[in-house]
Amino acid sequence: MGCGSSIKIKKTAKTIKAALIIQNWYRGYSARLRTREHYALTVFQTIEYADEQGQLQLSDFFSFMLENYACIKEKDPSIVNRLFGCALPEEKTKLDFIGMIEIPDSYTGPRLKFPLTVASLHILIEAFKKQQILHASYVLEVLFETKEALMQMPNFTRVRTYPTKEITVCGDLHGKLDDLLLIFSKNGLPSSSNPYVFNGDFVDRGKNSIEILMILFVSFLLYGDDLCLNRGNHEDFLMNMRYGFTREVLSKYKIHGEKILQFLEEVFAWLPIGTIIDEEILIVHGGISESTDLTLLNNIERNKLKSVLMPPVPIDKGYAADLKKQKGRPSPRGIRMTGSTSHYLTKYEWEQVTDILWSDPREKRGCYPNTCRGGGCYFGPDVTSKFLKKNHLKLLIRSHECKREGYEFSHEAKVITVFSASNYYEEGSNRGAYIKVGFHSTLQFFQYQVTKATCLRPLHQRVYTVESSAMKILKERMIARKTDLINIFQLQDHNKTGKISMSQWAFSMETVLRLNLPWRCLSPRLVITDQEGNVDYMSCFNDxxxxxxxxxxxxxxxxxxxxxxxxxxxxxxxxxxxxxxxxxxxxxxxxxxxxxxxxxxxxxxxxxxxxxxxxxxxxxxxxxxxxxxxxxxxxxxxxxxxxxxxxxx
Known part of the structure; x- marks a missing residue:
């Protein structure tokens, strides 16, 4: 008996030891996968922000272009009107705006009746699930009604919770209709008893931006007091040209697409720039700066800012006077004129709006330029505390940044980021989330991830997919600077061996690409190294x-x-x-x-x-x-x- 017990104890000890070894190995393996996933998301986000920085720099070129390409003004003054935010002539009636657009009997898409009803929202949603296209006539009428309603809204919408009434806050959707439909499936459609705040960036990147807009605008027309729509940095016609929404509209509406886009510029400009819940929680798309002034922002004429990417710079005053004479159009933004001419935003007012649409929180104290995006600022915990105290607020909810779990706390939980587009960079890259704000600022967080599969793929498959996609766009960045990279590699390669040290390679990559990435950690997926750790630098371009x-x-x-x-x-x-x-x-x-x-x-x-x-x-x-x-x-x-x-x- 005793001998048998001893053998069993030894076997049990070996089993436990083996289990611990396997468990430790798996923990290490999972940790390495998570690290690789983190690096991949860092690549995605860094390149995304670099592209946005380029978009902001592009706006400077438009100013330069109009100053130096005089014939543009003569040939097509509408370009000046558009880029510098000149108001279009006001349409007198809905008929003047929409015109006589006939809906043929052959049209099989959703049909709307005005005034809209709850049934209209259900009809739209079901049609969009079937990938049907709403007729341009209905789109234009919804836009017209939305603009009329938005014009009555203040710059900041104020809403209240009650013991039995919670408010759902959603972040970026970026044209991902499946995420919006999943939110409605889990949380219910908007209604007077189920209010929502959608915090900007409804469009671009995804393929169903116009469908999301139609659902949100119809919901707003039905429940204006209980559905808040904040402007994001992508509700901007210059951003739309670069990130896909313009192409989407022109593709889906080949005849009336230009008219839809033209009027969307007006609608986007009229979107409120923030929401305040219970006078305690401020919701804006980006963030704040050390100079953010809610009193000033409450009183600016937000509709004068057609594109936040175009800073108010004065152009030729003689030309501005000519524009004023043409059909009663006011002067370009940045030039103040007397009389009844509309007021255009000053540079300081423009900076205030840019900050709340583009800024990001960081743990470093103070306020400093947002060098990654090229617009807005980074604001630290001290800036947040001072701002909240000054304005008698408790919390700032913002969006604007993709987070792996769909939300993130910062600045001692005084700032919360919520992002509602799951799989933003690649399938499996991140979850989406929304927040329910209850009475006395009680918060609940809900996560989700859209997937076509019945269950999520194993972690190693998800990480491989995300990592491969990230390396792909990074290599495209590298190949676009191939000549510059080869030149700097060869300068480091004094012996002409075709190889340089890892530190030299990392230095060269950062010098040319300026992406602030962990190049050493990424090197196994980008280059071939020898046993001494030297880099075969031409292997960057092998595939x-x-x-x-x-x-x-x-x-x-x-x-x-x-x-x-x-x-x-x-x-x-x-x-x-x-x-x-x-x-x-x-x-x-x-x-x-x-x-x-x-x-x-x-x-x-x-x-x-x-x-x-x-x-x-x-x-x-x-x-x-x-x-x-x-x-x-x-x-x-x-x-x-x-x-x-x-x-x-």
Whole structure:
């Protein structure tokens, strides 16, 4: 008996020891996966913010362009009106605005009756689940009614909870209709007993931005006192040109898309810029700065700010006077004029709005420029405490940043970030969340993740998918600066071995790309190293290259055009006011000269002219600009197969 017991004890001890070894191994394995996932999300977010920084810098170019390209003013003054926020002539009636748009009998999409009812909301939701498109006539009528209602709203909407009435706060949706429908499924549709605050960034990136807007606007028209819509930094026509919403509308509404976009500019400008719950909780899209003044923000004419990306800079006053005479239009933003002419925001007022739409919290004390995004500021815990105390508030709820769990506390839980678009960067990259605010500021947090599968994939599969996608966009960033990277690598490679140290490689990557990434940790997925840890720097480009549209064109030019492709597309979309997609050779040449001068791009004009001529396939003197950029491809070679994955620029 005793001997048998001893054997059992020994076996049990071995089993426990083995279990502990396996458990420790799994914990380490999971921790390494989580670390890789964290690095991948850091790559996504860093590149996203770098792109937004480029978008803000692009606005400076528009000012430069209008100052130096005088013929634009003569040829198409509407461009000046649009970029500098000049008001469009007011429509007298709904009929004047919408016009006579017939709905054919063949139309099988949802039909709305005005005034809207609760049934209208249900009809829309069910139709959008079936991927039906709402007719342009209904879209325009909803926009008209929404603008009329928004014009009666203050800059900050004030709402109250009650012992039996909670308010649901949602963050960024970014065109992800499935997330909105999941929120409604879990939390119920908006109603007088189920109020919501949607905290901006309804559009861009996702493919169903117009559907989200229609659902939110119809809900607002039904329950205006119980559904608050705050403006985000993406409710901005210049952002929409770059991040997809403009393309979405023009694709879905080929005939009336331009009119829809034109009026959406007005609607976005009329959106309130914040919500205050129970006089205790402030909800704004981005954040605050050390100079944020709620009294000033309460009194600005928010509708004068069509694009937050365009700072108020005075343009030629003679031209401003001419604009004033044309159909009674007021002068461009930034120029104050006497009499009955509308008041345009000052630079200080513009900065105040920019701060609350673009800023991010950080743990470092003080307030300093938001260098990652290029707009707004970083604000520390001391700034938050001072602001809340000054304005007799308890809490700041904001959105604007993707968080892995859908929400995050900062500044000793005085600032809460809520983000409602799950799978924002890639499937499995993050959860979405919403907050329920109860009586006396009691908060409940709800998380979710949209997935087509019946259950989530294993962690290692999710991490691999997210990481692969992150490395893909990072390599596209690298290939766009291939010539610059090779030059700096070769400067470090004194012995011409094709290899440099890891520290030299990391230094070179950061010097050229300026992304502030953990390059050493990312190196296993980007380069090949030898046993001594030296980097084969040309291996950076082993599995990715830009497909040249013309073999004779120099690589440096291709890389430059690829690098600035988004900026160039936005610029030409503004110039191409009729959206024909055609740009004359003269316009192309003039715009490129201005662009290269302002952006300090050193490419010989003759090379650009030669490329443009080669892209004028039918020799009609015009460039099909959409086809021009479709000619550029980034080709990725998968690690585990011989197949190639080609991305169109």
């Amino acid at each position: 990715v290259h830009i497909q040249k549209p013309v073999k004779e064109v120099q690589s440096a030019l291709i890389e430059t055009l690829y690098r600035y492709r988004s900026d160039l597309q936005v610029i030409f979309n503004v110039i191409d006011s009729d959206h024909s997609g055609l740009i004359s050779m003269e316009e192309f040449h003039a715009m490129w000269k201005l662009f290269s001068s302002h952006y300090n791009v050193h490419i010989d004009d003759s090379q650009v002219d030669e490329l443009a001529k080669r892209m004028d396939l039918n020799k009609d003197g015009s460039i099909d600009f959409n086809e021009f950029f479709k000619a550029f491809y980034v080709v990725h070679k998968f690690d585990n197969s011989n197949k190639e994955n080609t991305n169109t620029v």
